Amino acid sequence: MGPGYVPLALGVVLAALGLATAVKAYVAPDPAPGAAPAGAVADAGVSDGPLDGPATDGGAADAEELDTRPLAGIQWRPTVGVFAAVTFFALTIDGLGLVPATFGTGLLAALARPGTHPVRALVIAVSLTLASWVIFVVLLQLRLALFGDWLGG
Amino acid sequence: MDLLDNLALGFSEALQWHNILFCLLGVALGTAVGVLPGIGPTATIALLLPITFGFDDPTSALIMLAGIYYGAQYGGSTTAILLNLPGESSAAVTAIDGHQMARAGRAGVALAVAALGSFVAGTVATVVLAVAAPPLARAALAFGAPEYFSLVVLGLIASIALASGSTLKALAMIVLGLLLGTIGQDLDTGTPRFTFGVRELYQGLSFVAVAVGVFGIAEILRNLHDPRTRTRMVSRVSKLWPSRSELRRIVGPVLRATGLGSLLGVLPGGGHVLAAYASYAVEKRVSRNPGEFGHGAIEGVAGPESANNAAAQTSFIPLLTLGLPAHPVMALMVGAFIIQGITPGPGVMTEQPALFWGLIASMWIGNVLLVLLNLPLIGLWVRMLSVPYSVLFPVIVVFACIGTYALGQNPYHVFAVAVFGVLGFVLVRTGCEPAPLLLGFVLGPLLEDNLRRALLISRGDPTVFVTRPISGVLLGLAVLALVVAVLPAIRRKRDVVFAEDE
Numbered sequence A: 001m002g003p004g005y006v007p008l009a010l011g012v013v014l015a016a017l018g019l020a021t022a023v024k025a026y027v028a029p030d031p032a033p034g035a036a037p038a039g040a041v042a043d044a045g046v047s048d049g050p051l052d053g054p055a056t057d058g059g060a061a062d063a064e065e066l067d068t069r070p071l072a073g074i075q076w077r078p079t080v081g082v083f084a085a086v087t088f089f090a091l092t093i094d095g096l097g098l099v100p101a102t103f104g105t106g107l108l109a110a111l112a113r114p115g116t117h118p119v120r121a122l123v124i125a126v127s128l129t130l131a132s133w134v135i136f137v138v139l140l141q142l143r144l145a146l147f148g149d150w151l152g153g
Numbered sequence B: 001m002d003l004l005d006n007l008a009l010g011f012s013e014a015l016q017w018h019n020i021l022f023c024l025l026g027v028a029l030g031t032a033v034g035v036l037p038g039i040g041p042t043a044t045i046a047l048l049l050p051i052t053f054g055f056d057d058p059t060s061a062l063i064m065l066a067g068i069y070y071g072a073q074y075g076g077s078t079t080a081i082l083l084n085l086p087g088e089s090s091a092a093v094t095a096i097d098g099h100q101m102a103r104a105g106r107a108g109v110a111l112a113v114a115a116l117g118s119f120v121a122g123t124v125a126t127v128v129l130a131v132a133a134p135p136l137a138r139a140a141l142a143f144g145a146p147e148y149f150s151l152v153v154l155g156l157i158a159s160i161a162l163a164s165g166s167t168l169k170a171l172a173m174i175v176l177g178l179l180l181g182t183i184g185q186d187l188d189t190g191t192p193r194f195t196f197g198v199r200e201l202y203q204g205l206s207f208v209a210v211a212v213g214v215f216g217i218a219e220i221l222r223n224l225h226d227p228r229t230r231t232r233m234v235s236r237v238s239k240l241w242p243s244r245s246e247l248r249r250i251v252g253p254v255l256r257a258t259g260l261g262s263l264l265g266v267l268p269g270g271g272h273v274l275a276a277y278a279s280y281a282v283e284k285r286v287s288r289n290p291g292e293f294g295h296g297a298i299e300g301v302a303g304p305e306s307a308n309n310a311a312a313q314t315s316f317i318p319l320l321t322l323g324l325p326a327h328p329v330m331a332l333m334v335g336a337f338i339i340q341g342i343t344p345g346p347g348v349m350t351e352q353p354a355l356f357w358g359l360i361a362s363m364w365i366g367n368v369l370l371v372l373l374n375l376p377l378i379g380l381w382v383r384m385l386s387v388p389y390s391v392l393f394p395v396i397v398v399f400a401c402i403g404t405y406a407l408g409q410n411p412y413h414v415f416a417v418a419v420f421g422v423l424g425f426v427l428v429r430t431g432c433e434p435a436p437l438l439l440g441f442v443l444g445p446l447l448e449d450n451l452r453r454a455l456l457i458s459r460g461d462p463t464v465f466v467t468r469p470i471s472g473v474l475l476g477l478a479v480l481a482l483v484v485a486v487l488p489a490i491r492r493k494r495d496v497v498f499a500e501d502e
Helices: A005-027 A076-092 A098-111 A118-139 B002-014 B017-034 B041-053 B058-083 B091-103 B107-142 B145-162 B167-181 B199-203 B207-225 B244-265 B271-286 B299-314 B316-321 B328-339 B353-386 B389-408 B411-429 B434-457 B469-486 B488-501
Strands: none
Touching: A005 B167, A005 B434, A076 A098, A076 B207, A076 B389, A076 B411, A098 A118, A098 B389, A118 B389, B002 B017, B002 B058, B002 B107, B002 B353, B017 B041, B017 B058, B017 B353, B041 B058, B041 B207, B041 B328, B041 B389, B058 B091, B058 B107, B058 B299, B058 B328, B058 B353, B091 B107, B091 B207, B091 B271, B091 B299, B091 B434, B107 B244, B107 B299, B107 B316, B107 B353, B145 B167, B145 B271, B145 B434, B145 B469, B167 B434, B207 B389, B207 B411, B207 B434, B244 B271, B244 B299, B271 B299, B271 B434, B299 B316, B299 B353, B316 B328, B316 B353, B389 B411, B411 B434
């Protein structure tokens, strides 16, 4: 058994399960999450609002209703915002240091919520930067550069 | 009598007043850092361990460690319940029903039950340990590679019970988790797998990054997509304390989970994770209204938390005799032991009884102090839910980034958080649940390692899994569990029954 044995076996099983899921979606679709009687299908991970169609329904939804169809209702602002916030931290923590990275991440995250006023986001980001500095650098003595190499820190 | 002598020895070590003080300090620090949203137990312990390195007296250092351990664990359960942010594998089970309880305004009850269940389980498991340590140690040695493989398979199949949706998708999530677990260098040959030339992937994905992503970040995205995003996480907190009838409901689960946890904890590697998941599966099967699971069943919080804690106690047997840590948190603890001059090995229990039993006793004392310190504070933790969500979620994002980064000073792990956050959100949207995926990811390396070792020993003969009695029985149970889960007719009937119950 070489190093590729288990990954190959798992890959084949996963492909088979994926195929089965796809076939099942056409033949006997799951009741869409949230539409079924509470207790049968709805779970911790799914919105608890009413639903406007089975999961496979790709047609235009009633715009007034809460759209919980699996992928159609994904909004770009929170998704891109939160992804960008975390990615910003990953890209800048080594180069810029803790203070700019925390500030940028906090700002991007706060702005990810639709309807957040920029001033409010700014206040959140500044307080968060301060709080992170107090908790992690002052109290926990974490070895993190406040300002990184890119800033001559 | 051996048992009493052993415990008396341990407690005489651990019960000196300055040791208790250190333990209390450890519990307080562990809880304080552990409840920061986004900082899980692994990160908490990694952050606080260095404090104990400076101690001259190993007993004081160990007992403070015990305090930090319990404080961090409980802090992790707190964020799992309140914010759906489990920081380690077993807390992912607690989050399933605990968070639903919190959403229904019963956060205080969930936190109290978690603390009380852990305490009862920890106490019973300490006694079990004192009585049964030598035979348990022998039992653990009887488990060879084939038995481990079969046990892991059983654990994975049983975890389908975690998912309240489609069985097919739950299975697919398990396999996807297993596959993600193979990323990195192959253990035997060192061949890099799925790394695409990225050096940072050679060590595999970080568990913390995957967990924070698929649970924490995905939960944030889900909340932000809800146009009625609660300005307050939970508008009403009806009560803080479990009622008499609720207490009566958790007696059975706590006791069953304690037994299960004590047994599984003895198995080196992954025993405590399996214990938490197995306890959840058992309670769901045993329960008169299994439909409640996944929607805030109090048994779903009490069981796994107790099992986890019982297993944590008995996992000291393999930890100290074989040097095998059950999970990342324990691995950090081993590191701290070694710094204090305790090298895990077969002799510790017999050659250094004062140390072994002192450690066990200090773990129990850590547990007691935790309950004493935290029960009065539940009201304070619950207030975390009254922070406006627009403020709370940036805090979670930033702290999660710092916590994940601080673990290995590796920005790549933070990037993984972002990717798994979006992936987790898409999975949840498509009706696939992250809990089985996480279990597959945690147990994947164990599964592969034991499969290959078993086949190596048997010279490639796969019948070894069924001809060895323990392994055969475990695999038989796994097949049975799969049949029960997959048979759609049975499932549909069960769903109808649930619907009528409500």
